[in-house]
Amino acid sequence: MALGELCGKVAVITGASSGIGAATAHAVVAEGMRVVLAARRVERLHAVAESLRAKGGEVHAVAIDVAAPGASAQLLDAAERAFGRFDMVFANAGYGMERAHHETAEVDLRQIFEVNFFASTDLITQAARRLIAANRPGHLLMCSSCLAKFTIPYYGAYAATKAAQAMTCRAMRFELEPHGIEVSSVHPVTTMTEFFEQSAARSGLDPCGTKTPDHAPKFFVQPPERVARAIVSCLKRPRSEVWTSLLVRLSAGIITAFPWVFDGACRREARRSRKLATRSRQGRNRPVGRDSSRA
Ligand SMILES: NC(=O)c1ccc[n+]([C@@H]2O[C@H](COP(=O)([O-])OP(=O)(O)OC[C@H]3O[C@@H](n4cnc5c(N)ncnc54)[C@H](OP(=O)(O)O)[C@@H]3O)[C@@H](O)[C@H]2O)c1
Numbered sequence: 426m427a428l429g430e431l432c433g434k435v436a437v438i439t440g441a442s443s444g445i446g447a448a449t450a451h452a453v454v455a456e457g458m459r460v461v462l463a464a465r466r467v468e469r470l471h472a473v474a475e476s477l478r479a480k481g482g483e484v485h486a487v488a489i490d491v492a493a494p495g496a497s498a499q500l501l502d503a504a505e506r507a508f509g510r511f512d513m514v515f516a517n518a519g520y521g522m523e524r525a526h527h528e529t530a531e532v533d534l535r536q537i538f539e540v541n542f543f544a545s546t547d548l549i550t551q552a553a554r555r556l557i558a559a560n561r562p563g564h565l566l567m568c569s570s571c572l573a574k575f576t577i578p579y580y581g582a583y584a585a586t587k588a589a590q591a592m593t594c595r596a597m598r599f600e601l602e603p604h605g606i607e608v609s610s611v612h613p614v615t616t617m618t619e620f621f622e623q624s625a626a627r628s629g630l631d632p633c634g635t636k637t638p639d640h641a642p643k644f645f646v647q648p649p650e651r652v653a654r655a656i657v658s659c660l661k662r663p664r665s666e667v668w669t670s671l672l673v674r675l676s677a678g679i680i681t682a683f684p685w686v687f688d689g690a691c692r693r694e695a696r697r698s699r700k701l702a703t704r705s706r707q708g709r710n711r712p713v714g715r716d717s718s719r720a
Pocket residue numbers: 439440441442443444445446463464465466467469489490491492517518519520521540568569570571612613614615616617618619620621623649
């Protein structure tokens with residue numbers, strides 16, 4: 426069941442201090458929704474909140490680590506205190522990690538699952554329970570990825586968290602249908618955000634030497650506003666999955682059915698990643714004059 430008129434409804438968005446989360450906050454405020462924003466970087470979060478207020482948005486910001494114990498309850502309590510309700514929850518906070526699986530420490534593997542999978546699943550589960558108890562409809566979304574459907578070398582752990590999110594959303598969609606609650610997974614392709622810099626930093630790599638939107642074919646690269654528009658469209662006409670590239674969606678279907686068609690590309694990508702990572706670790710890769718802040 427669609428939320429109906431979005432104006433006046435309340436959206437809770439994690440990972441709202443930058444990228445897709447911030448763009449989605451702007452898009453839903455443009456529809457008249459009130460928003461609760463969450464992230465850890467307080468200054469960045471408040472800057473987003475201020476820019477939304479300047480546009481007339483009603484905003485409440487919550488500085489929170491989504492993976493901290495009790496974070497989901499704290500965030501939903503804050504939304505209910507600020508606005509008396511919530512109607513939409515977008516569990517978007519997440520990060521990437523570019524590392525060979527055999528070189529990934531268990532603690533790093535557990536941490537990426539804590540943030541990307543367990544925290545987002547906990548948030549929409551607790552939101553669902555509250556909506557059911559209040560007998561209210563709602564729309565719950567998780568930011569998964571196109572990499573939920575296939576992976577590339579050195580992104581196996583990240584892709585596993587995204588696949589786990591997508592599977593959870595898919596099951597919850599039908600479990601919550603009788604309660605009038607929509608569940609959708611969002612599957613962005615390469616999006617121009619801080620994701621790649623963050624991913625490189627967490628992987629101990631020079632951001633210039635690893636994957637960036639510059640390394641992806643142009644038609645796979647999109648601004649975060651494109652994802653935000655697709656999310657608003659999904660709130661108006663709910664669907665199971667939000668995609669912003671038909672080509673990648675179709676390719677994902679083909680790769681699922683015939684994985685070997687992607688083997689050659691994966692081998693090339695693995696060779697390129699090894700070369701870039703070696704150069705990056707040796708600190709020899711920063712091209713003169715290239716702006717390293719570009720994501
Ligand atoms: N960019 C892409 O190409 C792409 C493609 C597919 C899917 N995605 C997914 O899109 C989502 C958003 O990423 P983005 O591209 O917008 O990158 P981004 O600009 O780096 O945004 C990530 C957001 O997550 C927040 N975050 C990370 N860890 C957190 C934690 N423990 N607690 C609270 N907040 C946390 C960050 O805020 P703080 O650091 O302030 O906490 C930030 O606001 C992620 O789930 C990512 O996996 C991205």
